[in-house]
Each structure stands twice: as C-alpha cells, then as structure tokens.
Amino acid sequence: MATLELVDLAKRFSKKVWGVRKMDLDVNEKEFIVLLGPSGCGKTTTMRMVAGLEEVTRGTIHLDGKDITDIPPRDRGISMVFQNYAIWPHMTVFDNIAFSLKLKKMPKAEIRQRVQETADMVKIGELLKRLPGQLSGGQQQRVALARALAVKPKLFLMDEPLSNLDAKLRVVMRTELKAIHQQTEATSIFVTHDQSEAMSMADRIVIMKDGEIIQIGTPDDVYFRSANMFVAGFIGTPPTNFFNIRCSVDGEEISLKHSNFKLVLPLKDFSELDAYNGKELVVGVRPEDIAVDSSDKALFTNKVLVVEPQGSHQVVALKLNDAIVKTIVSADQSVKPGDSIGFNFNLKRLHFFNMETENRIKTASEI
C-alpha cells in the first residue's frame, strides 16, 4: 500500500484554459480520498494526471516517494475504473480481467486463479466467458472493477465509476466498494460530483472548484466546518440556507439582525464576531438545524410554501422575503402548504461567513 504526494501540480490546456491551477495533496497509506466538485472543477484532470493519461504542465507526483511524473501509465503501479467502464467489447470478461496479467507474463495457472478470485470478489465469477455486449450496465461496471482489482495496484483510481448506474444500484455499489476497500486496503482516489457519494465513502474529501482545492477534510470537517459558503452550499441535501445579517455588539451580547428575525447570542461564545460589529455577515443554517417551534419563543413565523415528503422525514420549504429556505421536519409532524409555523435555529450549529471573502468565520462554539 502506498502514499501519494501531489506537489504544486498544474495543468494548462491552452493559453487561457487551466484544467488545474494548483494542487497540493498528501494521500496517506490505505486512505480512501474522494475528489469532489462541480463539473469542470479539475477533479478528473487531476486524476488523469496521476494516472499518466494527461501530461503535467507543472509540479510533481510522487507515489511511495518515487517520482512518477514523467513515467508512462503502465509503469506507475496504478489501476483505474473509467466512467464509461472502457471495457473492451471484443474480449471476454476473462480476457478483460486478465489483460494486464498476461502482459506481465504471469504464469497461466496463476492468471486463472487471480481472475477467478477477483471476479468472485465482485460477484461476476459466473460470467467469465461472456462478451461485454451480453452484460447489463451493472455487470459491466463490475467487470471494470474486477479488471482494476486484479492488478493489485499500489493506487486505485476511480473516475465517477457509479455515475452511469441507476440510483438504486449506485447505493448498493457504494457499500460494496467500501467493503472491497476495507478488504484490499488499496490506497484509493475516487472522483465524483455527487456529494452524498463522497460523504458516504471518503476517509477524506478534497473539494475542488475552478482548478483549485477549496477544502480538504473528513466528511465531518466539510459538513460541520465548511471552509466557505461554496462548500456549505455544495455539501448536504438540501443545501445550507444562507441569511444576510447585520451584526451589532451590545455589552455581553451580540445581536444579529435579519429582516425577518433577530438572533441574540452571548458574546463569550462568539467572541470572533466582535470584529464585525456594525457590519454585515452571512449566517448559514443547515436544514436539519431549523426546527419547528410552536411555542412563543419561535425565532420567526412563516407560511409554508411546499412540503416534500421523503418517508423518513419531510423537507419543508418556506419563502422568506425572496429567498427559499428549506428545513427538515420529522415525518410525524403534520405540515401543510399555507400553514403558518414558527421556527427556531439550533444555535450550536450556526455557520458564519465573511460577506466579501465568503470564508468561514471560526467561532468558539464549533463542535
């Protein structure tokens, strides 16, 4: 198992177009890293540079301390699962999986054993004689996976491998991939634009935007301590609600004024906000941190716009001024569109952001 180091990595496609502007990343042994970001953020380009499919414009890539920046893909000790599987249609499943082993001149018996092992691991042991054209999308995906696993790579790359599967199969494969990772302990990089996929699988998530890293952290880090408004808005469904607020410090208290409500917080827990006295800032509140409060202590009362039942819970949307605010309400609560309901924030889970830089303002109250 291996470590991976990306130092000052950059890729420029043409004079004006950068694929990746600057990328510094250390991946630890056995770690499962997810590169997450909207399309065009450079996550796939980064992976392709690590794979050796894309030439590097600047920077270095070290695998297990060895500089692999300029060596061809086949000598890097990596393997990869492609978005469209890229399994070879003219070869049987067996030949697909055995391809690299044959090129390595592994003895035939050993190849047969290794192929069977990996095929069994991804549950396609019965399909070895078939051609890819005769398989379903899910089975093809498993062939691609088996092919990548059979190599026993130092580093395992996955480029949006689940994006072509239907929703249900995707969730199943997530679990299986995680189990396989725990079994093989291969250092893995997984590219996706699906934040729930990232959250459920990653040891650490690397959030990218416009060719740069925005935040690196565990799923908890990026969820509860989002580095900026982009991350807070990108991670979590429904996304974080943002409120523009004017801050004023009044003795031991801070009051945050919004057009629809006024929050009063103790200064000792939020002393970092002292600097914003008299200024505007943004407070972010996740949907599950907005709770129904039918008492008179409710922060604000508003009409319900839409209710989206999800089974385990329901998402309630309100229209606050011009902005849509979404909250998560437990399933047993009866809420109907048009109802006037009081809400309150979970004050321990407030996120503050600088209005200009959109960066997080750290507070002592953070968990």
Added chain:
Amino acid sequence: MNSALQRQLRRSAKRTSLYIVLVGILFIIIFPIFFLFSFSFMSDYETYSEWPKPLVPSFKADFKIDKDTEGYHLYIFNKSENDFMPFGPLFFSNSEKDVSNLRKFIKLQANSKITDQKIEEYLRIVDKESKVEFSVRKDLLANYILFFQVINGAARAVLNSLMVAGATVVIALTIGGMGGYAFARYFFKGKNLLKLSVLFVRMFPAVSLAIPMVIILARMGLYDRPLGLSLVYSVGQISMSIWITASVFMSIPISLEEAAMIFGTTRVGAFWHVTLPLALPGLAACAMYSFIGSWNEVIAAVVLTQFNPTFPVVVYKALVGSQGQINLITAGSVAQAVPAIIFTLIIRKYIIQMWGGVKV
C-alpha cells in the same frame, strides 16, 4: 525545475518531429496538384521551349526586337537560358510589316496580349535605336479560354455534364433518400443485404454494364442523352445516397418526430415539418457527393456517349488522343477539378460521418 525543463524539451522535440512528418506528407499531397495548377497557367513557350520547365508560371513575358539587313527579329526571354532567344521564324523586311501577324503569334505562343499600335511604336524605336526591349503582361487564363475554343464541343460538354450530374442528384437523392429513411427508422427483411448493395453493384465492372445498357437506353430513346447517362450513374449513387441519408436521418432523434405527432401532425407531416428541415444540410451534402461522383465519372461516359460527351470525356480524349497540348489539358483538368474539390471540402464532415456508420 530540472524535470520540468526536460519535459518541455521532450515535448517540443516531439512536436517538432510531428510537424516535420506532417509537412512531408502535405508536400507529397500538394506537390503534384501544385504542378497541375501551375502548368495550366503557362504559355506554350514556357511549357515547351524552356528546359527545365519553370516551376511557377510567370506573370509577364519579356521580348526584344532588333533589326539587321534582313529585317526585324523577335526574341523572347528564356528563363532557363537566362537570355533572349529567337522567337518564331518570323522576321519581316521594312516594306511589309505584318504587325497583326506578330500580335497573333505573341498571343498564341506566349499568352500575352499586345496591341498593333504598341508593336508599331516599338518598331519605330527599333528604327531609331536599332533595338528595343519590352515586357508584356501575360494573360493567365488564356489556356482556359483557349481550351474551350480549341477543343471541339468542350463548352457543350460542360453543359452536358451539369445536366447529367443534376439529373443524377435528383434521382439518387429521391430514391436513395427514401431508402435511407427506411434504413434509419424501420427494421425490415433484407436490410443487411440491401446495405451491402453498394458492394454488389461494384462487383460487376461498370464498363461492362455499359454494353447492355447501350441497348436498354437505345430502346428507351435515351442513348447518348444526358438523362440516359444519369440513369446509369444513379445505380452507384443510389446506394451511396442510402448510406449517407441513413446516417443523416439516424442523427435526428426519432423523439422529435414523435413530439411533432403528439402535438398534432401526422407521420408524414412530422417528416416534412421536423425531420426534413433538420436533415437539409446533410441531404445537401449527399447531393453534393452524388454531384461530384457523376461530374468526375469518365469510364461509363466514354462508352455511353457518342456525339454528346460529358466534360471528363472531352478532357480524357484530349489527353489520350493528344489532341491538345499539355498546358491546355491541364487547364481543362483544373476546370473540371475545382468544383469537385470545393464541394468535397464543403461536405468533408459528412463524408466522415457517413463512413462512421458503414460496416460490412
């Protein structure tokens, strides 16, 4: 960084060698075509009296006239000799200055136009100063004009070719287009067999088909008529049209037609209002492809025409029968090639798209 520098060096070395190879290939492709064009602008004198032949046509011809006891002598500047050379056997004494004859000679041999007055003016200078040197602008298109004047029926042949190609386009696009639509939208028995018809029709030599076709066309009263020839060309062009139009129609999602049908038109209406307008560029490309095919075709035309040859036949007969000089023939060839080249370049995207869908 050292490795970054190395990488850059390696990359630029790779790119340089790539472009050297590319330039080499382009040279091989362009080089002969360049000479085809170049020759078509040369005068008889340039093509036949200079050796080695010039690589590019000149834009003017330089002349010298001098005078001795016999009379006036005309010289032309020869680039390969780098000197004035006697031009024509023609010198005349003081008494009989046949100026118009000289003008015609210069025009025919050097593709240069000069007026009688100018010649007389120059002759006066010779009288005064014993010699004169002057240059005359060359008429670059002279060969093209001459080709149509000298070669019998060349202009008529162009018209024939246009009619043949036009009729072929109409026949091939109508019949082939219907077939192509069937290929793109329906499953039917014999589909694969029909798809291979392009190959089948080529297996029997086209020339040999021409022999029985003469009889068939004669019976229909179409022998040696443009329409008759286009009926023969259409055999090959229909199968090409099926391939091209099938790929064109396939690229238009059937859901668009279905949407039109849901919003109130019939299947035929959906075709007319939705599919056809979207397919129009592709169909135009298909039309151009058929046009080029029959415009360029010479083999069947040689057999199937008698008094109404098409343009390629005229050029072919001029070449094989040595009716014309090479600069005239190249002019005829270029005149024939230019429309074909332009059309091919316009539809190049569709040509690739078409072949993408073709598999045996």
Added chain:
Amino acid sequence: MRITKPQLSLSRDNRKKMVPYLLIAPVIIYYTIFWLFPVLNAIVESFRDVDGIWTLGNYIYIFKDPVFYTALFDTAFLVIFSVTIEFVLAFGLALLINTKFKGSSIFLFLAMIPMALPAVAVGAMWSSGLATRGWLNSFLMHAGIIDDASKILFLAGGEMSRLWLIIIIDAWTVIPFVMIILLAGLQGIGADVREAGYIFGGTKFQVLRKITIPMLKPTITTAMILRIISAIQIWLIIVMLFGFNRLPTLLEQIVLNYDELGAASFERIGLALSVIVAIIVSATAILYLKVSGSFEKKKEQEVE
C-alpha cells in the same frame, strides 16, 4: 361493427409494416432494371456469338490469349501491393490525425483533396509530371539533384517499373479515401478503451494490436473490400499514362475489346471477360471475408 373493428386495426398494423417496403421498393425496382437486367444480359450474351448461337468460343478465345495471363498477373500484382501499401499508410495517417494535434483539421482538409480530383485530372497531372520533360524531372533539375543528362525516364521502364509507377500513383489518389474510412471508424472508438489499455500495462504498440485494431475490424473489412473491388478494376490511369496494351490489366482488356477494337465479336469477348472479372472480384471478396474471420463473427452474433 364489433367484428370489423379488430380487422381494421389488423390491417392498419399491416399497412404500417408495409411502409419500409414501400420506401425501399423504388430502390429494388431501379436495381432490377438498371443493374440486374444488364448484368444478366451481359452474362447471357457472353455465351453467344455474333449470330446469336450459343457458344463457349468467347471464353476459349480469352483462355487461349497469352495477353489474358499477363493481364491476370498484372492485376493480381497491382491488387496485392497497392491494397497493402495503401492500407498501411492510410492507417498510419488516420492514427496520426486521430491524435487531434493542433491543426489536425486543416491537415485533414488538405489531405482530402486527392480524393476529390477527377480521374482525368489525376491522369493529366501525372502524365505531365512523369514525361521525360515533365515537371518531376524539371523539379529535380531545379533542385540540382539531376542534370539534363541524367533525366529519369519514368514511363519508359520495363513492366515492373510500370507496375510500381501505377501502384504509387494509385496510392497517392486512394490513400485519402481509405484514410477517411479508417478515421471514421477510429472516431467511433472512445479514447477511454485505449487509455484503459495504457493503464493496464500496454505499450503503444500492444494497445494498437490488441485493442484498437480488433475493435476497428468491421471498418477495416469495409475499407479492404471496397479497395480490393476497385483495385481489381484499375485501368483508366494505366491507359492515360501508357496507352492500351502497354500494361495489360483485366479491365484494360475489357475496354480495349469493347471500345477500342470496335468490332461486334470483340464486344462479346469484352462481355466474357467482364463475367470472369465479376467472378474474380466476388471470389476475392468472399475469400477476404473468410480469411479475416468476418463470417465466424456473424455466426456468433446469430447464436446469441
């Protein structure tokens, strides 16, 4: 009413099934009149003499004619070498263009020009170039490579040099066409299957041999068959460069018999030769399909 209703829907269903056949009917009719009929006619007439009496005489004449065997050899030589050379070079070119380097579309644009050139233009181009005082010798002299005494006599060589000249010219003309077919096929293969090849240990050559070429096989078969068919039928450029009977090929002999010699008895020999050529073409095509294994693959698909 109740009884007729299902019948009505059945007939409507039938009418729908008719649509594709109606659409392709004109094609079939056209082929029957203007292809099948003349072909059958040619075959029948090849077995008759001028007076309409059944005979094998036309064929016997051909098989007794030594020129036929020269033509057969020349044609076979041309087909084997020109198709192989054209394929290799065109494939290389297609791979090159498919790397999508900067300027590749302009390159493609220029590389397609020979494809558009009319056959007579190609003839005029090369006959003006290869003549002893043609542009090729002129160019070589301007470049200082040869002098007047060492002019190359391109067209005056022996049979082999004539054959190779035709192969080179044919390659120049046809490579763009083959390249376009192969390029279209290559563009249909996603880059990712090749990339997967590199990731899983393949060198450039191994990926080409084990992934690209096998996946391109249907396209390659198409290109090869089309080329073989037309290479067997080469004659026009030969006649334009050398005239008749200097480098006999099968088709050249057909045209010679039919068009040049003129007499009705020669016409029939032309027809008999055409039948022979058609048989050779189909046999070669089927042989190629068999050797390349295209039939087996089709069977496999049918079994599925």
